[in-house]
Amino acid sequence: MKFVVTAGPTREYLDPVRFLSNPSTGKMGFAVARAAAMRGHEVALVAGPVTLKTPKGVRRIDVTSAREMLAAVERELSRQAPGAVFVSTAAVADWRPAKCAARKLKKGQMSDTLKLVRNPDILKTVARRAKHQAPARASTVFVGFAAETNDVIAEARRKCREKNLDMIVANDVTEKGSGFGVDTNRVTFVRKDGSVERLPLMTKLAVARRIVRECEDLRP
Numbered sequence: 001m002k003f004v005v006t007a008g009p010t011r012e013y014l015d016p017v018r019f020l021s022n023p024s025t026g027k028m029g030f031a032v033a034r035a036a037a038m039r040g041h042e043v044a045l046v047a048g049p050v051t052l053k054t055p056k057g058v059r060r061i062d063v064t065s066a067r068e069m070l071a072a073v074e075r076e077l078s079r080q081a082p083g084a085v086f087v088s089t090a091a092v093a094d095w096r097p098a099k100c101a102a103r104k105l106k107k108g109q110m111s112d113t114l115k116l117v118r119n120p121d122i123l124k125t126v127a128r129r130a131k132h133q134a135p136a137r138a139s140t141v142f143v144g145f146a147a148e149t150n151d152v153i154a155e156a157r158r159k160c161r162e163k164n165l166d167m168i169v170a171n172d173v174t175e176k177g178s179g180f181g182v183d184t185n186r187v188t189f190v191r192k193d194g195s196v197e198r199l200p201l202m203t204k205l206a207v208a209r210r211i212v213r214e215c216e217d218l219r220p
């Protein structure tokens with residue numbers, strides 16, 4: 001099968017030396033890419049700015065901003081044969097500065113407020129588009145992540161429905177051993193059919209293996 005995986009944060013620049021971002025390290029997404037390649041799948045990994053090594057057998061496309069990530073994902077998905085899998089682990093910045101200055105802003109040129117505009121929701125955009133395509137193309141499997149601090153399952157269900165996904169991998173980032181930067185994760189699979197499966201605390205690679213198996217089963 002063909003996998004397209006996003007990983008890491010995005011950066012949204014306001015001038016050449018300043019940006020908005022988040023602490024994502026890309027570990028979960030790189031683990032998914034690695035696990036998929038280990039199962040013999042063809043993998044395109046669209047990565048935000050991270051310092052991780054590319055897993056063996058994975059084709060990597062580096063991007064910086066959410067808009068670049070969306071363009072790369074669209075290009076990769078359109079190149080794939082029908083029946084691909086898109087796993088969206090990236091911590092995409094929801095907002096970007098309305099303007100990016102060509103030169104470094106001097107302190108005196110900056111105001112105390114920064115005007116922001118919404119970034120595209122990459123996963124929602126490509127999942128919605130697929131639904132309106134020919135049946136073969138519509139068979140793409142879409143898996144999202146949801147990092148939550150409260151109402152984890154209810155939020156995951158809502159996102160699964162709203163973004164038209166096959167499954168959400170939900171985690172409570174306030175739990176020990178979960179979330180940004182660590183090598184372990186405790187996740188819950190929330191499927192389109194409403195079923196919920198809570199997994200124990202595992203390494204990110206073990207979680208990734210389970211996700212890849214689940215995608216194999218989800219494939220129509």
Ligand code: C5P
Binds near residue numbers: 089
């Ligand atoms: O941020 P949120 O909780 O909505 O993220 C849920 C899913 O949507 C994640 O899989 C994330 O990668 C994806 N997402 C995206 N583009 C955004 C925001 C989130 O693809 N702008």
